Amino acid sequence: MPQLTIIEWSGKEHHLEAETGQSVMQTALDALVPGIMADCGGSCSCATCHCYVDEAWVPRLPPPEAAERDMLECALDPLANSRLSCQLRVTAQSDGLVVRLPRSQV
């Protein structure tokens, strides 16, 4: 199973076994990682699953589609490596992915 690391704003790290095809958001919810609120359930409507993708991983992921870019534009504290974790799929290629959670989601 692909490995996924989620780092809370506090610095606490969660090393997870992720299921291929699931979203990073759902993986976090199943592992009870605090800081992924996911209020809209992954429909790209709320930006409460905002995360920062580790710089090294940014070019290795499929780029965000328009709907996700729109949401990110208005998320709290967006950065160039911001993504919505509901739109990030776990794949064999994402093995080892590292994401960090923003200050607004604690």
Place this chain on the structure above:
Amino acid sequence: MSSNDLLIVIGAGHAGAELAVQAREGGWPGRIALVGDEPALPYHRPPLSKAYLAGALALDAMALKSRAAYDKAGIELMLGRRVVELDRSAARLRFEDGHSTQYSRLAFASGGRPRRLPAAAAGADAAENFHYLRTMADVDRIRPRFVAGARLAIVGGGYVGLEVAAVAIKHGLKVTVLEAASRVLARVTAPRVSSFYEQVHREAGVDVRTGVQVDGFDLDTTGRLVTRVHCSDGERIECDLVIAGIGLVPNTELAAAAGLAVDDGILVDAASRSSDPAIVAAGDCTRYHSALYGRSIRLESVPNALEQARCAAAAVNGNERLHEAVPWFWSDQYELKLKMVGLSQGYDRMLLRGSLEQRSFSAFYLKGAQVLAVDTVNRVPEFMLAKRLVAERIAVDPDRLVDEGVPLKNLLPLA
């Protein structure tokens, strides 16, 4: 509270599942039982009228959290179980199967059920092709008849009805929407937004009829299938499938019978506490005083359910978290992303920014200079800004509001 204490959560929807998990995260030391009358793991409800109905979402993608997550949090799932009696003086619940148990803290997250169509009470609602749409089981029953060429009559032009219509058209069904009010979405949007949605659906091929009451049904000779819908204007609509979406009734009977304060919703304060110190409540089954609107409100909304659940979880752990989030809602139909913030009741004028024709606009509901609510269509960035306009009661200049040359963010106070 100690490890011997038991928190029972009645209702395993969005509110109940969040409440149980957050109570544990917040330090509840004892047992937690999550009771739901449906057999499935707590699941995402919004996709029922969208991707799940379309068959685009598998069963296991519907769960809010995996079974392992509840195990990890030490939450006992009591699924397919129904509570039938609450004795508050003894702090005791009785289940349908006769089993009873004592609680230390109780949480109502009992949600709601579809409002029944009076005209169907004579037998049509027992027909095999007549459905309400609230649960996964409802959709599972709908889907075998939800096939290309089938004639679908939708009773009710609210969010559920229109979302179903959009999915049905894409699947090749022949769709008629029957709305009793003079326009669709009448309870929630301004006339211009309603007519916009009517036009979108008509262009997609939906037969949208407004101002039409449904006053009866014809059944086939077996009595098991609806064949025709009777309308008050004398029309008869031939159909293979009927889906009614005419609103929600909050599940408050158990609470009311036990003497909790109930008034179209279990009454709770901003911290999700009921009139009984041992009982909290969250979600569609509750009513609370909104400081923003200065009146009591009952919302049918996932974000509201989740936030109230977080407040309720804090309350059972002896902490206070106040629900101050502004109400918001969303509805996906065709390629339109409708996102709404606030409650528009009582507005004195509606201002449009953007273009109905280009299907990209925001509708602002104003009372004086205060923005009560905003509907945005395909304007997500404006929706996020609109949340602040509503929540922070930011007074706006109407001329600048409708001027697309002025970025909306310029109407917010400087940070």
